[in-house]
Amino acid sequence: MSFIEVNNVWKHYGDNVVLERVNTNVNKGEFITIVGTSGCGKTTFLNMLLGTESPTRGTILMDGTPIPAEPDADRGIVFQKYSVFPHLTALQNVILAREFEGARVLGKLFGKSRQLAKQQAQEMLSLVGLEHAQTKYPHELSGGMQQRLAIAQALMKQPKVLLLDEPFGALDPGIRADMHQLILDIWQKTGVTIFMITHDLKEGFYLGTRLWVFDKLRHDSQAPNAYGATITFDIPVGHTERSTLNEIDAALSQQTALA
Amino acid sequence: MKRLLNIQPGLLGKVLLGALPFLLTLIFYVWVSDARLSVNPNDKLMPAFSSFVHAIHTLAFEPSVRTGEYLFWADTLASLKRLFTGVGIAALAGMILGLVNGAIPIVRANLSPYITVLSLIPPMAILPILFIVFGLDELSKVMLIVIGITPFIIRDLQARTLELPHEQLIKAQTLGASTWQVMLRVLLPQILPRLIEGIRLSLGPAWLFLIAAEAIAAQDGLGYRIFLVRRYLSMDIILPYVVWITLLAFTTDWILRKLSVRAFPWFHAQSRGH
Numbered sequence: 001m002s003f004i005e006v007n008n009v010w011k012h013y014g015d016n017v018v019l020e021r022v023n024t025n026v027n028k029g030e031f032i033t034i035v036g037t038s039g040c041g042k043t044t045f046l047n048m049l050l051g052t053e054s055p056t057r058g059t060i061l062m063d064g065t066p067i068p069a070e071p072d073a074d075r076g077i078v079f080q081k082y083s084v085f086p087h088l089t090a091l092q093n094v095i096l097a098r099e100f101e102g103a104r105v106l107g108k109l110f111g112k113s114r115q116l117a118k119q120q121a122q123e124m125l126s127l128v129g130l131e132h133a134q135t136k137y138p139h140e141l142s143g144g145m146q147q148r149l150a151i152a153q154a155l156m157k158q159p160k161v162l163l164l165d166e167p168f169g170a171l172d173p174g175i176r177a178d179m180h181q182l183i184l185d186i187w188q189k190t191g192v193t194i195f196m197i198t199h200d201l202k203e204g205f206y207l208g209t210r211l212w213v214f215d216k217l218r219h220d221s222q223a224p225n226a227y228g229a230t231i232t233f234d235i236p237v238g239h240t241e242r243s244t245l246n247e248i249d250a251a252l253s254q255q256t257a258l259a
Numbered sequence: 260m261k262r263l264l265n266i267q268p269g270l271l272g273k274v275l276l277g278a279l280p281f282l283l284t285l286i287f288y289v290w291v292s293d294a295r296l297s298v299n300p301n302d303k304l305m306p307a308f309s310s311f312v313h314a315i316h317t318l319a320f321e322p323s324v325r326t327g328e329y330l331f332w333a334d335t336l337a338s339l340k341r342l343f344t345g346v347g348i349a350a351l352a353g354m355i356l357g358l359v360n361g362a363i364p365i366v367r368a369n370l371s372p373y374i375t376v377l378s379l380i381p382p383m384a385i386l387p388i389l390f391i392v393f394g395l396d397e398l399s400k401v402m403l404i405v406i407g408i409t410p411f412i413i414r415d416l417q418a419r420t421l422e423l424p425h426e427q428l429i430k431a432q433t434l435g436a437s438t439w440q441v442m443l444r445v446l447l448p449q450i451l452p453r454l455i456e457g458i459r460l461s462l463g464p465a466w467l468f469l470i471a472a473e474a475i476a477a478q479d480g481l482g483y484r485i486f487l488v489r490r491y492l493s494m495d496i497i498l499p500y501v502v503w504i505t506l507l508a509f510t511t512d513w514i515l516r517k518l519s520v521r522a523f524p525w526f527h528a529q530s531r532g533h
Contacts, residue, residue, distance in 0.1 A: 052429060079426045081424075082427055139528045
């Protein structure tokens, strides 16, 4: 049995079919990068893994049970923006996960348990290279540092799955390279299963173990919403021929040109 | 020559330009007052500054012949007590209801239309009801302020809560937070600075309701005094009282602003960025 099983998943919004016949399996510890044109349903798919949206038809199983219809601590998330809490310092942002766990009523830890949580949070911050920014508020951090913080925050709960929704889309190219290194390090150290949406195909090929391309197989120019997208390419990264990359690139840019 | 919209006043220029309207008003008053007084030394409409000083000196530093109180300070204390009690209750109720409304969809569906309708009732129209129900003493005056500004604060904070990025709520849930914890640790701290903004906006209406209530039924208070001495055309008391009320309102607003900047640096850094 695979860790995550996606069985014939469809997603409609009224007459608008976003995803159709998505079938795939994912093993523990895989790092999947997802590319596709905008509006191809890749974010919808990620949201279904997250639990904020549910399939119209079909099932998504994790460890054999359907993914619940609300987010929980099994699946961590980093968005492109707004992933960290602006009113808390970097350290407080990371400690928060422990406080939710250990203080159901007050939501705040005190004394010895706080010291322990603080120590863990500090270790997490140094894992992502933010040990010197503990007391800073998010608005005092650069975009790259904010994303590092968001990753550290998500990892505190040791989620089974880490979902990344274009996490580096708003960053400068130089910073992006650092972030790639960071996420690969973390993936190797923790063995967490990662799904990452990106619109940078090269990023998709460089990171991870598997690349998915979401695209529509059928088109009806009279009714562009009649058919949904599905996974059209499922390629193990590292064994890819140049020609395949060009083919996908061409398909994606053609889509963009049409849109 | 630069375009007008590109010319920035310097620091001194700003101070001078800002002071100018005050100065002109003062000069205009003194000029017209002098002109009127030279024609009729008993003119009560625009008294000279010496009359202001005399009137306020009597009220503030000499005990009242009738009660032995220092009326100016007794009035100020009575009014501020009513104002702050009313605004305090309204802020607390507004914060709790605004937060719960903003955070929980079924509560919002339940309460939001009701509060919207309540907020449209003109509070002054129900002042007689308040006098009948709560009597003529302190409670009805405080209640007028509470009823007058609470619906606004609730609606404002509900909107501010809904404005917070949805991503934050999802992130908190992936960190294991319950509904209560999301409200307590994520939403509440972020709406506190917005509550202070809401209170600052409500202070104007709060003063309005206070003075209206005091004018109709009270034994002390700034509004009571103004409406009392109106019968004797005592502009020498009314005008300094109006200036004093303005000063109190300005000071309250200034303190709240400073407090917010000090307590919520992350909020003010954010709103500057926008």
